Amino acid sequence: MAVDAPLQVYNTLTRRKEPFETIESGRVRMYVCGVTVYDSAHVGHGMSAIVFDVIRRYLEHRGYDVRHAQNFTDVDDKIILRAHREGITPDALTERLIDEWLADTDALGIQRATVYPRATQEIGPIVAMIEGLIERGHAYPVDGDVYFRVRSFSDYGKLSHRQLDDLLSGARIEVDERKEDPLDFALWKAAKPGEPSWESPWSAGRPGWHIECSAMCSTHLNGVVDIHGGGADLIFPHHENEIAQSEAFLGQEPFARYWIHNGLLRLGDEKMSKSLGNMVRIREILDRGLGPAFRLMVLQSHYRAPLTFSEEGLQAAERGLARLRTAASDAASPLASEDNAETASTDILPLVAETQSRFHAAMADDFDTPGAVAALFDLGRAINRVRGTGVASPEVEAARVTLVELAGILGLTLEDVAVPLAGDAAPFIDLLVRVRDDLRAAKQWALADTIRDGLVAQGIAVEDGPTGSTWRRA
RNA sequence: GGCGCCAUGGCCAAGUGGUAAGGCACGGGUCUGCAAAACCCUGAUCGGCGGUUCGAAUCCGCCUGGCGCCUCCA
Numbered sequence: 001m002a003v004d005a006p007l008q009v010y011n012t013l014t015r016r017k018e019p020f021e022t023i024e025s026g027r028v029r030m031y032v033c034g035v036t037v038y039d040s041a042h043v044g045h046g047m048s049a050i051v052f053d054v055i056r057r058y059l060e061h062r063g064y065d066v067r068h069a070q071n072f073t074d075v076d077d078k079i080i081l082r083a084h085r086e087g088i089t090p091d092a093l094t095e096r097l098i099d100e101w102l103a104d105t106d107a108l109g110i111q112r113a114t115v116y117p118r119a120t121q122e123i124g125p126i127v128a129m130i131e132g133l134i135e136r137g138h139a140y141p142v143d144g145d146v147y148f149r150v151r152s153f154s155d156y157g158k159l160s161h162r163q164l165d166d167l168l169s170g171a172r173i174e175v176d177e178r179k180e181d182p183l184d185f186a187l188w189k190a191a192k193p194g195e196p197s198w199e200s201p202w203s204a205g206r207p208g209w210h211i212e213c214s215a216m217c218s219t220h221l222n223g224v225v226d227i228h229g230g231g232a233d234l235i236f237p238h239h240e241n242e243i244a245q246s247e248a249f250l251g252q253e254p255f256a257r258y259w260i261h262n263g264l265l266r267l268g269d270e271k272m273s274k275s276l277g278n279m280v281r282i283r284e285i286l287d288r289g290l291g292p293a294f295r296l297m298v299l300q301s302h303y304r305a306p307l308t309f310s311e312e313g314l315q316a317a318e319r320g321l322a323r324l325r326t327a328a329s330d331a332a333s334p335l336a337s338e339d340n341a342e343t344a345s346t347d348i349l350p351l352v353a354e355t356q357s358r359f360h361a362a363m364a365d366d367f368d369t370p371g372a373v374a375a376l377f378d379l380g381r382a383i384n385r386v387r388g389t390g391v392a393s394p395e396v397e398a399a400r401v402t403l404v405e406l407a408g409i410l411g412l413t414l415e416d417v418a419v420p421l422a423g424d425a426a427p428f429i430d431l432l433v434r435v436r437d438d439l440r441a442a443k444q445w446a447l448a449d450t451i452r453d454g455l456v457a458q459g460i461a462v463e464d465g466p467t468g469s470t471w472r473r474a
Numbered sequence: 475g476g477c478g479c480c481a482u483g484g485c486c487a488a489g490u491g492g493u494a495a496g497g498c499a500c501g502g503g504u505c506u507g508c509a510a511a512a513c514c515c516u517g518a519u520c521g522g523c524g525g526u527u528c529g530a531a532u533c534c535g536c537c538u539g540g541c542g543c544c545u546c547c548a
Contacts, residue, residue, distance in 0.1 A: 015478095035548070048548035078546075160543075166476045167544060209546085231548030236477095238547090262548070263479090266541080273547055300497060301487060306480080306541070313486060316498035323497090326511070358495095362488090370488045374496035381513080388505085388513050445507060452509075463511050470511095 004062055005364040009227075010304060012235060012259040013159055017366050022226045023257070028059050028066045029221040031256070033213060033230035033238070034116070036073040037097035038082045041104050042279035043294065043309055044265040044272045048231050050295050051262040051303040053110040054410055055227075058363050061409045069220045070113040071213060072098055074120050075206050080195055090196055094118075104282040108291050109411050115220050119212040123198045126207045126215040129249055130187045130200075138248040142178045144190030144203030150183045153244040159259060160236035185241055187211050210241040217246065217255070228256035232264055232304075233271075263306040272309065280309065292412065293318035299369040299410055320377070321412075327380035327387075328404050328414035348382050352399045355379040359406050369410060379403050429460055433469050440464070 007020040022028050032052045035045055052068075059066050074094040083093040102112070119126075130146055133139035138152045150156050150164065157163055167183055176182070186208035191197035197204040207215075217225050223246070230239065239259065246255035264271050267278045285294050297317035301307040355375045362371030383399050407414050432451055439448040452462045461474040 033548070036546080042548090045548050051548090076546085160477075162477055162544075168476095229548095232479095233543075233547055236543060237545090264542075264548075271542070271547090296497085297486085304479095305487085308486080310486085312498080316486065319499095320497045323512085362495095368488075370497095371495070374488070377496055384512050385514090440507085443507075449508075456510090461510065464506075464509080465511085466506095472511095 004360050007062065007364050008366055009258050009260065010366045011257075012261050013254070015161075018258070020258070022064070023224060026063065026065060028064045028227060029225040030056065030059075030066055030068045030227040030229070031213065031217050031221055031225045032068065032070045032113075032228075033234055034070040034072050035101065036076055036078065037094045037101065038076070038078040040097070041101055041282045042272060043282055043285065044231070044279070046104070046108055046282045046285075046294065047265045047298050047307065048262050049105050049110050050108060050298045050411070052229055052260075053108075054299065054369060055229075055260070055303075055367055056111060057409055057411055058367060066114075067221060068111075068113045069115045069117060069216060071216055072101075072116060072118045073209065073212065074098070074118045075196055076209065100283075104286065107286045108282065109295060109413065111411075117212075117216045117220055119207060120196075120198075122212060122215050122219065123200075123207070125219045126211050127188075127198075127200050129211065129215050129218065129245070130207075132249050133187065133245065136248065136251075138245075139187055140180070141188075141202045144188075144205060145178075145186055146188035146202055147179055147184040148187055148241070148245060148248075150181055150185070150244065153248050155247065155253070156244050157240065159240045159243055162236065162240075185210065185237065187245070210238055211245060213238075213242050214246040214249065214255075223250055224252070224254070225256045227258050227260055229260040229262070232261040233273075235259075235261055262303045263301075266306055266308045268308075285314065290314055290318060293321050295411060296321050296373070299373050299412075302370055303367060323384070324376060324380045324403070324407065324412075325414050327383040328400060328407070330400075330415065348386055348395050348399050351379060351382050352402050355402060355406070359409075363409070372406070372410065376403060376406060379406075429455065429471055433462060433471050436462070437468055440469075 008017040009020045010017045030052075032048075035041065056066050056068055072094070075090065079090050079094060083090040086093065098116075098118075106112070130139060133148065134141065134146065137149070139146055139148050141147075157167070164183060188200060188202055188205055188211075189208055190203035190205040195206070197206055217223060217228075228239070228242075243255055247253045266272060267280065272279055285291060293314055294317070297313050298307065300317065300320075355378065358375035359372045362368040362375065365371075379399060380403060383396060383403065386393075386396050386399075404414050432455065436448045436451045439445075439451070455462050455471065456474065459474050460471050462469055462471045
């Protein structure tokens, strides 16, 4: 593999790209905020999952041993409300939605995290951390609740680059007289009647939203992590609060070395979000077989930039993906020699090397997937060009293998997917296509066209080449 | 009101000091019984104004337009 350039990673905390250095040599501890499971996952979640999946795949490609933790927030107001509406227990609801999440992300080709801790299964460590914060004077109990004392943490605001006083001027914060400061946030909430609860020194209750991630980083990633990621909408207050809790508790900084945030997916001119109700579920695009196209669409935009989700964008990606698949296909048909075949085929070797270096340089520069993808398209075009001359040479095969491997680092599978998708029908389609070939040889074009049209109507594209016909799923 | 981001060809989208990646679409070709696929050719001086510089899409200022966060949110 080509020598990799030093990896540069953009850090939200410092607002600049920094050389990537891990706490432990060769190992990466990565914590990515997961979802609150009260509804199905939408494509915005899918985008985030794909972004961090690619980051992880690339780090692993560079030889890092990545320990990846992603939480499920499985207790909160919305879950309780939703479960009540459906007439089921919160547990039944979250169990179902977690299964759904795993099925959806699996189908998107996302590697499973190393661990998927759940808030309700981390109560012990959470309570311990809250006790520690109270002991250190960073938190205080009130009527069974426990709040974090924001003024006790001098660095508060450093991630989102805000001043405490600026935040107050926002004036959208409900004033709770029991809190010392309006910005103090809950670490523990006493349960109301009928709500799920766990015993604690302060009340039967449940953890606040932010504390679970801090506790999970402690129990699953040794407290301090290399990468802490999530959507840009988590920067404030969630990640800001996590920093306050963890650094106040640990008595050291930084709690996370690199804060990585993906830009948000938009629908039309506004952010896609559950609260706005303008979501498109991941399942909807998976059912249409557009999962891979969605991944390519995400990759063709930089992860930190916002991306607008659109049907046209999906279709454009699907077309582009088809071209890459053609180039990566094993089944390309060789033909008798052509004059320019030899030159074309030898010229491709330097391009293979160039593609490798372009790809790696792009990825090493803060995961510039659009640049990496552009290199793949250039290589794909070169392969198709040589193929067009009908020559299958070792050089082209080398290019093809490179294309497939590099795409694999991005989680894109290019090799033949048509036959498996056609399932049991494949042998019959093969038969029809062979019969049609005989008809064409006999110049029985009307009949040949009838067969082709029939297959097309069934979603099978038939393409006639110099040495016979091939088919693929359209 | 505070903090921040963005504005690149028809659409999407990289590039952050040396004279504009890539994808999709359109048009014109090659190939082909036809079709499809594939390949080839064709298109932008980078929102506006001013400044810094030998040189700016790329740095600075102002303006216009759009977006995000400040409240649950990937």
